[in-house]
Amino acid sequence: xxxxxxxxxxxxxxxxxxxxxxxxxxxxxxxxxxxxxxxxxxxxxxxxxxxxxxxxxxxxxxxxxxxxxxxxxxxxxxxxxxxxxxxxxxxxxxxxxxxxxxxxxxxxxxxxxx
Numbered sequence: 001x002x003x004x005x006x007x008x009x010x011x012x013x014x015x016x017x018x019x020x021x022x023x024x025x026x027x028x029x030x031x032x033x034x035x036x037x038x039x040x041x042x043x044x045x046x047x048x049x050x051x052x053x054x055x056x057x058x059x060x061x062x063x064x065x066x067x068x069x070x071x072x073x074x075x076x077x078x079x080x081x082x083x084x085x086x087x088x089x090x091x092x093x094x095x096x097x098x099x100x101x102x103x104x105x106x107x108x109x110x111x112x113x114x
Contacts (some may be wrong), residue, residue: 003082010065010088013052014095021045024096027053038063040096051075054096062086063093 016022027039037056044050053066053075065078080086101109 001078003085006078006081006085007088009078010085010092014088014092017042017092017095017099024054024099026100038097040100054093056093063089065089 013022017024022042022044024040024042027041037058039053039055041051041053044052049069049071051068053068054063055066056063062080064080066075067078068075080089
C-alpha cells in the first residue's frame, strides 16, 4: 500500500471518529497479549469482519494500527513509514486517547466539583 493511501485511511478514521461514526473502546492489552502500552479498538460499522486496533508499546515512539479485515486471517500491522504518516497517525492516536478519562483529568474534575 502506498503512502497516500495509508494517509487517506488514517485521515478518514480521524474524521469518522470526530463525526462519531466510529466509536472506540479502551483495551487492557497487558492482560491479553503482554503489551504494556495503550490500546484502543473499534469495529467498522457496515463491515462485519473489520476491526481496528490503535496501539502503542512502551518502547515505541509512534502508535501503529492492527487491522483485522477477515475473520479467518490474522491482523495486519499498519505502521507509519514517513514523517507525514507519523504525524497523521499521532493526531489520530491523540484524539482517540483524549476521548477517555485519564488520572489527571479525573483529578481535575474532582477538584472542580467537590
